[in-house]
Amino acid sequence: MLEMKPKPAAAPLPVKGKETRIRVLSLLVEDGQNTLTKVSGVIRRRGFHVRGISVGPSRQPGRSRITLQIDHGHAEADQVRKQLERLVEVVEVEDLTGDEVHSRELIVAKVAASELEALLQRGAKVLSTGPDGTTVEFSGDADEVGDFVNELARHGIVEVVRSGPVVMRRTE
Amino acid sequence: MILEALEREGVEYIFGYPGGANLPIYQHLPEHPNLKHILVRHEQGAAHMADGYARASGKPGVVFATSGPGALNLVTGLCTAYMDSVPMIAITGQVVSTQVGRDAFQESDVIGATSSVTKHSYLVTRIDQLPRVIHEAFHIATTGRPGPVLIDICKDVQQADAERITPQYLDLPGYKLNGHVNLDQARQAAQALAGAERPVILAGHGVLLSHAERELMQLSEAAAAPVGTTLLGIGAFPVKHPLSLHMTGFMGTGWCLKAVQNADVLMMVGMRVDDRVTAKLSEFAPNVKTFIHVDIDESEMGKNVRPHIELVADARLALEAMLPHVGKVQADRGNWLAQIDEWREEHPLRYRHSNGQLQPQDVLIDMYRRAKSEAIVVADVGQNQIWAALWWNYDRPGLFINSGGSGTMGFALPAAIGAKFGRPDLPVWCVAGEGGFVMTAQELSVAVEHQLDVKIVLLNNFSLGMVRQFQDDFYGGVRSQVDLTHMPDFVKLCEAYGLPALRVEKFEDIAPSFDAAERTKGPFLIDFRIDPEANVYPIVPLGKGLNEFREAPEYA
Ligand SMILES: Cc1ncc(C[n+]2csc(CCOP(=O)(O)OP(=O)(O)O)c2C)c(N)n1
Ligand SMILES: [Mg+2]
Numbered sequence: 001m002l003e004m005k006p007k008p009a010a011a012p013l014p015v016k017g018k019e020t021r022i023r024v025l026s027l028l029v030e031d032g033q034n035t036l037t038k039v040s041g042v043i044r045r046r047g048f049h050v051r052g053i054s055v056g057p058s059r060q061p062g063r064s065r066i067t068l069q070i071d072h073g074h075a076e077a078d079q080v081r082k083q084l085e086r087l088v089e090v091v092e093v094e095d096l097t098g099d100e101v102h103s104r105e106l107i108v109a110k111v112a113a114s115e116l117e118a119l120l121q122r123g124a125k126v127l128s129t130g131p132d133g134t135t136v137e138f139s140g141d142a143d144e145v146g147d148f149v150n151e152l153a154r155h156g157i158v159e160v161v162r163s164g165p166v167v168m169r170r171t172e
Numbered sequence: 173m174i175l176e177a178l179e180r181e182g183v184e185y186i187f188g189y190p191g192g193a194n195l196p197i198y199q200h201l202p203e204h205p206n207l208k209h210i211l212v213r214h215e216q217g218a219a220h221m222a223d224g225y226a227r228a229s230g231k232p233g234v235v236f237a238t239s240g241p242g243a244l245n246l247v248t249g250l251c252t253a254y255m256d257s258v259p260m261i262a263i264t265g266q267v268v269s270t271q272v273g274r275d276a277f278q279e280s281d282v283i284g285a286t287s288s289v290t291k292h293s294y295l296v297t298r299i300d301q302l303p304r305v306i307h308e309a310f311h312i313a314t315t316g317r318p319g320p321v322l323i324d325i326c327k328d329v330q331q332a333d334a335e336r337i338t339p340q341y342l343d344l345p346g347y348k349l350n351g352h353v354n355l356d357q358a359r360q361a362a363q364a365l366a367g368a369e370r371p372v373i374l375a376g377h378g379v380l381l382s383h384a385e386r387e388l389m390q391l392s393e394a395a396a397a398p399v400g401t402t403l404l405g406i407g408a409f410p411v412k413h414p415l416s417l418h419m420t421g422f423m424g425t426g427w428c429l430k431a432v433q434n435a436d437v438l439m440m441v442g443m444r445v446d447d448r449v450t451a452k453l454s455e456f457a458p459n460v461k462t463f464i465h466v467d468i469d470e471s472e473m474g475k476n477v478r479p480h481i482e483l484v485a486d487a488r489l490a491l492e493a494m495l496p497h498v499g500k501v502q503a504d505r506g507n508w509l510a511q512i513d514e515w516r517e518e519h520p521l522r523y524r525h526s527n528g529q530l531q532p533q534d535v536l537i538d539m540y541r542r543a544k545s546e547a548i549v550v551a552d553v554g555q556n557q558i559w560a561a562l563w564w565n566y567d568r569p570g571l572f573i574n575s576g577g578s579g580t581m582g583f584a585l586p587a588a589i590g591a592k593f594g595r596p597d598l599p600v601w602c603v604a605g606e607g608g609f610v611m612t613a614q615e616l617s618v619a620v621e622h623q624l625d626v627k628i629v630l631l632n633n634f635s636l637g638m639v640r641q642f643q644d645d646f647y648g649g650v651r652s653q654v655d656l657t658h659m660p661d662f663v664k665l666c667e668a669y670g671l672p673a674l675r676v677e678k679f680e681d682i683a684p685s686f687d688a689a690e691r692t693k694g695p696f697l698i699d700f701r702i703d704p705e706a707n708v709y710p711i712v713p714l715g716k717g718l719n720e721f722r723e724a725p726e727y728a
Contacts, residue, residue, distance in 0.1 A: 019534065029346070030345070030602065031344060033295065034283060034287075034295070036294070037283075037284065037287065038287060041287050041288055045288050075475075076474040078476070079471065079474070079475060082470050082471035082473070082475075083471050084347065085470065085471070086469070086471055087346065088291075088292045088312065088344060088346050088347045089346055090346050091345045091346040092346075
């Protein structure tokens with residue numbers, strides 16, 4: 001989870017047919033002490049830049065799923081995938097850039113206000129209430145989460161954390 | 173158990189250095205007389221020896237070092253092997269597993285420090301991991317695009333008793349080997365080459381690694397396409413072949429560079445196409461309509477030059493698959509080859525032989541006359557390296573060894589020692605500048621201890637010659653920190669180490685000194701005091717395109 005200040009600059013999700021330096025990749029990796037270091041080492045060494053990341057277990061035991069939004073910098077766009085494929089720890093790389101996807105981010109926020117109608121209308125869920133504020137959660141795509149954060153600002157943000165994206169290809 | 177596993181993998185030599193964190197391994201070493209351990213004088217030397225051994229023999233080199241400083245001393249050697257795709261296994265001792273992370277004595281994060289210069293690495297904290305890890309490490313180091321693999325083994329694991337866990341399976345779902353060829357692309361590539369008006373083939377280290385020299389020659393002859401090699405590809409194509417362009421790159425031959433810059437189809441085989449090959453990227457091969465790239469590593473495709481036809485495959489298999497599709501070659505290929513011959517005459521390799529000083533080229537030419545093509549030359553880095561590359565007519569693979577990708581000064585002496593262990597049947601010559609030589613000169617002891625027949629040709633120009641030349645030509649002529657007049661008397665230094673040596677200052681003394689070297693069994697050094705102003709030509713000024721190469725002046 002990336003801790004974020006209010007008014008976050010949401011990484012723009014690439015749109016089909018539009019020039020972008022952001023690649024969206026879904027990696028299946030072997031769990032191991034060194035895997036995340038190796039993945040991030042390649043990203044650093046090749047001059048790429050992480051714009052979003054989320055890591056969690058996969059359905060296969062001993063393997064995790066890493067979702068990455070990466071700025072490929074001055075390198076050829078497909079280098080990100082090729083360089084990650086070279087790692088022995090990386091079992092599979094799927095490039096989802098420009099594809100029709102479900103991309104979801106999660107946000108958990110504590111606000112001072114008790115009047116939460118506008119947030120609830122957007123689909124936020126109350127997790128807890130206390131004397132010092134209310135904690136809500138919300139999930140959506142990058143734009144929705146960005147808008148939600150703007151809305152939060154009007155309610156007096158006490159604290160907010162936002163996840164990286166999890167992305168899955170749409171199959172209708 | 174480690175040592176048994178190494179025996180199972182067919183290891184013959186280990187280059188290593190003991191210390192606190194690998195003592196359990198050394199305790200059991202005498203029980204394994206099949207494993208010959210070479211005690212080096214510095215761990216960097218061990219890595220370069222294993223590297224030279226691997227390049228000369230084709231078998232993976234094996235290195236031992238202790239934790240902390242021992243392992244970190246390997247880093248330069250690992251990087252050298254990594255950049256040049258050399259198979260190597262480095263086994264380092266690590267502190268006891270329960271101490272890891274506590275800044276124990278001589279603990280360092282070896283995996284972290286070496287991740288970017290190894291193909292893969294393992295930290296072993298449990299004995300049951302060990303047999304699989306060692307087996308996998310050899311597999312990874314030697315297959316696909318080869319490279320160094322490091323195994324960091326905690327001391328308690330080295331000491332652990334294990335029931336013998338025998339033959340091992342590989343568990344590497346994420347390790348992808350790009351072996352086979354896309355036949356459709358092979359056909360397209362062959363047709364593009366045959367249909368070209370002005371084709372050029374460039375061959376890199378991958379051709380040597382996959383033993384594709386024969387297929388390369390067949391393809392070149394069938395398509396009447398001339399071949400240049402990279403610095404690391406030297407030997408992939410005989411220099412004296414009529415279709416040879418000799419070496420390409422920013423210190424390549426004038427006729428090769430002209431051919432590359434005028435080619436309409438350029439096929440690059442088993443190479444990374446790095447900046448030393450392209451010079452200014454935007455001006456590289458500007459007339460090419462079809463770039464063909466063959467390499468086993470997919471990430472090389474488009475990393476620097478975007479190919480129109482790409483073959484992610486083993487070079488030999490790819491060239492083999494192309495051969496049947498070459499068919500009829502473009503009619504006026506003769507014009508192109510005649511044009512190249514003209515360039516060959518216009519831009520010959522030349523040097524000054526008239527100023528009374530000893531010229532490095534004279535030394536190398538005499539050396540070649542003696543050695544023919546029956547010797548291995550291991551060069552260091554700097555002017556000496558490029559002279560050794562250009563002034564020998566390598567016509568067989570595997571005879572020229574140097575640190576091309578990393579450019580590691582100090583490589584030559586230990587690598588030559590390793591090469592001699594790997595190929596005791598061949599004479600081994602080490603060509604080095606005095607600057608690089610003193611960086612690892614302590615390994616002379618190893619050559620003396622094992623009475624290795626390694627002949628050292630020191631091209632002593634009293635300076636960091638290559639840097640001096642760059643300063644003269646590209647940095648305003650300011651000679652800054654390149655003077656090496658304060659160096660040991662190399663003949664006395666050799667005496668101290670226990671090997672014979674000669675100093676040569678005059679042309680007439682070249683031949684007798686080589687005679688003496690050849691008569692002597694064991695190591696021998698000749699300190700050639702060469703013209704301190706001798707330069708490497710041709711050379712492309714930094715940041716310029718390949719066609720702007722500067723040539724040696726026409727000496728009177
Ligand atoms: C370890 C290392 N340090 C610095 C350099 C930069 N460098 C490249 S060539 C060179 C000069 C080498 O001098 P010498 O060994 O005497 O060879 P010469 O060029 O004179 O033949 C230097 C300093 C390098 N390649 N490797
Ligand atoms: Mg020198």
